[in-house]
Amino acid sequence: MAKLPVPPRLPWKEQDIKAGDPVLLTEYLKGLLKILRSAISDIHNVVNLNSIDYVAQDAKPTPRTGQLLVWKDTDAGAGNPTHYLVYNDGTGVVTFASEETA
Numbered sequence: 001m002a003k004l005p006v007p008p009r010l011p012w013k014e015q016d017i018k019a020g021d022p023v024l025l026t027e028y029l030k031g032l033l034k035i036l037r038s039a040i041s042d043i044h045n046v047v048n049l050n051s052i053d054y055v056a057q058d059a060k061p062t063p064r065t066g067q068l069l070v071w072k073d074t075d076a077g078a079g080n081p082t083h084y085l086v087y088n089d090g091t092g093v094v095t096f097a098s099e100e101t102a
Contacts, residue, residue, distance in 0.1 A: 053067070054072070
């Protein structure tokens with residue numbers, strides 16, 4: 001599962017902003033915008049990489065390490081869960097069953 005990188009330290013220099021120097025304020029704002037653009041790009045990439053795949057089949061799937069799947073058990077018998085979250089944490093596959101039953 002993709003994770004957000006640690007953001008760079010904000011270029012917060014309160015004394016520069018209070019001084020009212022237009023050059024210092026402009027440089028501060030440019031640095032802040034650069035960090036915000038990078039953060040928005042990182043968030044966008046992580047959300048896209050973490051989209052959850054859907055699988056409908058009778059056998060339990062084996063996701064890649066770090067992958068989360070929603071699995072619909074097409075062979076679920078009466079009284080058994082029909083949907084699962086299946087996650088591979090690198091040491092094994094963990095399955096969480098829904099309350100919905102066939």
